[in-house]
Amino acid sequence: MNWSAIKAIYVTEMARFFRTLAQSFISPVISTSLYFVVFGAAIGSRIQEVEGVSYGAFIVPGLIMLSVITQAISNASFGIYFPKFIGTIYELLSAPVNFLEIVLGFVGAAATKALFIGVVILGTASLFVDLEIQHPIAMVAFLVLTCLSFALFGFIIGIWAQNFEQLQLIPLLVVTPLVFLGGSFYSISMLPPIWQTITLFNPVVYLISGFRWAFFGLADVPIGLSLLAIAGFTALCLAAIWWIFRTGWRIRS
Amino acid sequence: MSAIVEIEGLRKVYAGGFEALKGVSLAIEEGEILALLGPNGAGKTTLISTVCGITNPGGGVIRVGGHDVVREYRQARRLIGLVPQEINLEPFTKVIDTVRFSRGLFGKTRDDAYIEKLLKQLSLWDKRDSRTMELSGGMKRRVLIAKALAHEPRVLFLDEPTAGVDVELRKDMWDVVADLKADGVTIILTTHYIEEAEAIADRVGVINKGELLLIEEKASLMARFGQKHLQIELQTPIAEVPEALASHGLSLGEGGDVLHYAYDTRGERTGITALLNDIAAAGLVMRDLRTEESSLEEIFVSLVKEDAA
Numbered sequence: 001m002n003w004s005a006i007k008a009i010y011v012t013e014m015a016r017f018f019r020t021l022a023q024s025f026i027s028p029v030i031s032t033s034l035y036f037v038v039f040g041a042a043i044g045s046r047i048q049e050v051e052g053v054s055y056g057a058f059i060v061p062g063l064i065m066l067s068v069i070t071q072a073i074s075n076a077s078f079g080i081y082f083p084k085f086i087g088t089i090y091e092l093l094s095a096p097v098n099f100l101e102i103v104l105g106f107v108g109a110a111a112t113k114a115l116f117i118g119v120v121i122l123g124t125a126s127l128f129v130d131l132e133i134q135h136p137i138a139m140v141a142f143l144v145l146t147c148l149s150f151a152l153f154g155f156i157i158g159i160w161a162q163n164f165e166q167l168q169l170i171p172l173l174v175v176t177p178l179v180f181l182g183g184s185f186y187s188i189s190m191l192p193p194i195w196q197t198i199t200l201f202n203p204v205v206y207l208i209s210g211f212r213w214a215f216f217g218l219a220d221v222p223i224g225l226s227l228l229a230i231a232g233f234t235a236l237c238l239a240a241i242w243w244i245f246r247t248g249w250r251i252r253s
Numbered sequence: 254m255s256a257i258v259e260i261e262g263l264r265k266v267y268a269g270g271f272e273a274l275k276g277v278s279l280a281i282e283e284g285e286i287l288a289l290l291g292p293n294g295a296g297k298t299t300l301i302s303t304v305c306g307i308t309n310p311g312g313g314v315i316r317v318g319g320h321d322v323v324r325e326y327r328q329a330r331r332l333i334g335l336v337p338q339e340i341n342l343e344p345f346t347k348v349i350d351t352v353r354f355s356r357g358l359f360g361k362t363r364d365d366a367y368i369e370k371l372l373k374q375l376s377l378w379d380k381r382d383s384r385t386m387e388l389s390g391g392m393k394r395r396v397l398i399a400k401a402l403a404h405e406p407r408v409l410f411l412d413e414p415t416a417g418v419d420v421e422l423r424k425d426m427w428d429v430v431a432d433l434k435a436d437g438v439t440i441i442l443t444t445h446y447i448e449e450a451e452a453i454a455d456r457v458g459v460i461n462k463g464e465l466l467l468i469e470e471k472a473s474l475m476a477r478f479g480q481k482h483l484q485i486e487l488q489t490p491i492a493e494v495p496e497a498l499a500s501h502g503l504s505l506g507e508g509g510d511v512l513h514y515a516y517d518t519r520g521e522r523t524g525i526t527a528l529l530n531d532i533a534a535a536g537l538v539m540r541d542l543r544t545e546e547s548s549l550e551e552i553f554v555s556l557v558k559e560d561a562a
Contacts, residue, residue, distance in 0.1 A: 002327070008357025012346070019345065087341030091400070094305040094335050095358045096327040248309055 005097045009105025010112075013079050017113050028067055028117045032124040035063055039185055040128060050187050053216050056129040061212040062184030063125065068118040068143065069150045069179055069204070073171050076110035076154030081161050084251070093252055099245030103155060103238075110151035111144070118143050131215070138223075139214035145230050146207055152237035159241075159250050178204045183212075188220040203229055256280040257332075257408055257439050258304065263313035265299050265463075273299040275463040276313065283407070286430065286440045287468075288450035290553055291460035297443040298338060300460070301410045305335045317408060331359060334401035338412040338443075340393045344386035348377055351385060352399045359404030368403065375399050375429065391422040398429065402438075409433060411442040415449060427453050447550035459553060461560050476518060478552040482545045483525065485512040488538035495535045501528050510540075 017024060036056065044055040051058075083089040092102060125131065133139050161167040182204030188196055199205055200221070210226025213219035219226070244251070258281035265274040273296045281287050291297050302308040304315050306326060315322040320329040343351060352368055372378040375395045380388060385396055394414065401409060411430070415423040423446075430440055430453055444450055450457050451471065458468035467474070490509035501524065504513045512532075516523045532539065 002360045004357045004360050004362060008354050011357075012350070012354050015350070016345075083343075086343065087337070087339055088343055090307055090335065090337050090341060091355060091358060093307045094330060094333065096330040096360055097358065252307065252309055 002097050002101050005095060006101050006105045006108070009092075009102065010109045013106060013109030014112065016079075017075075017109070017116075024113070024117065025120060028071075028120050029124050031067070032063060032121045033128075035059070036125070036128045043185075050190075051216075051218050053218065054129065057131055058187075058212075058216075059185050060122070060125045060129065060131060061215050062182075062208050064118050064121050064143070065146065065182075065204070065208050065211055066179050066184050067121055068114045068146055069175065069207075070171065071117045072110055072114035072147050072150035073154035073157065073175060075113045076107055076151040077158035077161065077167055077171075079106045079110055080155050080158035081167055084158075085164075089251065099242060102245070103152070103241055107148065107151040107155050110154060111147035114147040114151065115144065118147065133215050134217045135214040139211070142207070142211045142214055142226075142230070145234065146211070149230055149234040149237060152234060152241065156237060156240050156244070159244055162250075178202050179208075183208045183220060187218075203233060206230065255283055257283040257318055258441070259314075259316045260300075260304070261314045263300070263303060263310060263315060265296075265303060265308065265311040273463050274303070274311070277460075277463070277465045278313075279458065279465060279468060281408075281439060281441060283439050284434070284437055285455045286434055286442070286453055287456050287458060288454035288471075289441065289443045289458045289460055290445075290447065290450055291443070292445075292557065295460045296463040297460055298412055299463075301335070301412050301441070301443060305333055305410060306330055307335075327360075331404065332407045334404070334406035334409045336394075336397045336401045336409070336411045336414060338416065340390065340397065342385040342393055342396060345384055347382055347384055348372070348388070348396055348399075349381040351396065352403050355400040356403035359406075361404045367405070371399055371402055374432065391418055391425070394418065394422075394426070395429075402433075406438070408439045408441070411440065413443055413445065415444070415446065423449070447553055459556055461557050464560075466556055466560055474552065475546065478547065478555065480547045480551075481516055481518050481523075482547070483514040483516065483528075484543045484545070485514065485532065485539055486510060486541040486543075487512065488540045491537070495537070497535045498528075498531055501531065503528075 039059055040056040047055045049055065083092065122131075157167065157170050161169075181199065182202050183199070188199055188205065188209070191199060206221055206226045206229035209220040210223055210230070213223050213226070243249070258279070260277060260279040263274050263277045264272075266272050277296070277300060289297050289300070299308060303310045304317065304322060306322060310323065317329040318332045320332075322329040346354075349368065349372070352372065353363065356363070356368065369378065372381055375398060377392065377395055377399055380392060385393060388396065398411075398414075414430075415426050418426065427449070430442070433440060442449075442454075454471050456468060457471050457474055459466040469477075487510045491505070492509060494503050494505050494512070501514065505511070506513060514525075514528060516525065
């Protein structure tokens, strides 16, 4: 393993994050506060409790997932797209590194940034509602796995994208709807039966359900299934990236 | 000397069907400066990109320092530095950080003393904390060279290092290349500028349409294709070339005071002594003599034309 290459990529990617630290810190704080004002106060005043948990607290896991997934994708996709766009990718391609090392550097940094934002949101949320985390280890594991798997997914988008519009396309048209419809702000059991079945095809449901279980011990789907889903998604993304580097798809002519 | 870069039967066909390299074979000796000349689209950049790992080879074998660039890419690539044609730099990064990044990427541990020496050698030390977007074009090119040398490679590829660089900076760049050669680095550069190859290369390779037309010592190439040209300035202008000199194939310049004589340095006899004797015998008084060698440019043009024919 070329550890120094992984470190070099990771440090450089993190440096970009630190250059805009204030922005990275303030924007999740503001957006989380807004969600609490809108969903927590306005809607929460009508829905008192969901399965014994106050609505304000109930939406916290979904809210964290929403931001973490979005951030992991955008950081990782931009991280690898930018060198392609400005041409500095030549250096990565000519360096003595394999696909795993490049991925560890870029995805590791993107996941770290997303994790940071997840923690900031958790901190902000705890100012609004009382939070008790029933399974802290599982909570951390779900958070880290989500950051990693969606950073991997973002990395694929960054390689696939040939312009800035395409970079936004999948997060906007696929990921955001899936996250919103994945039970971020409601329990699946609140849906009509037919939609409950349809929702089970949305992979994000399993993530949010598992994450919420770690907080409150409540889950829409069995926890084992949630773990299996996220592990499967991670493996799928890794396999896709391995294939990309093996064939040089969209990066090596 | 032994070959540090060996290329055998290298082929490359791009996805669109364009055949960029048609079985190029080439051995580059350790410590030499090799200039690859060729028109646009000749395959120069594809050749370099394939050796460096940016483009997948379509067929053939490339070894650097005895390591196959596909199977033993780690060992091979550690020996190679690449300065690309385009100025590609992350705009917001500081000079010293981007150079350190390159060193790390190639698996070397941080060495501040070496980076300082390198930046000083390239006159970049004063600019080490500048963001790359604040630098002039020439300085950016130097940063690219510093990045390519950050991991102490033994072979340096320079893809059109002086394209779009003014004359002064170009000379500057040649000095840098000469310093690198003195340090024992093998240098392969591609160029449009024949004078560049003429000024700094030990050997010259000519590529056209994906084929290596020739590769040889610059001096012997010059000698082989070297047409020389003698200009004889006369004290008094004449109306036509005297009958006695007709056998020499002279031509008379416009003012009537310059005689032109072309000869081949490859020939056993250049005919110069006989010509000068005959001129004196014809009663012409010479004011000055000047000889000119044909440049690599002319050699190159004639080769490419031959290839097209």
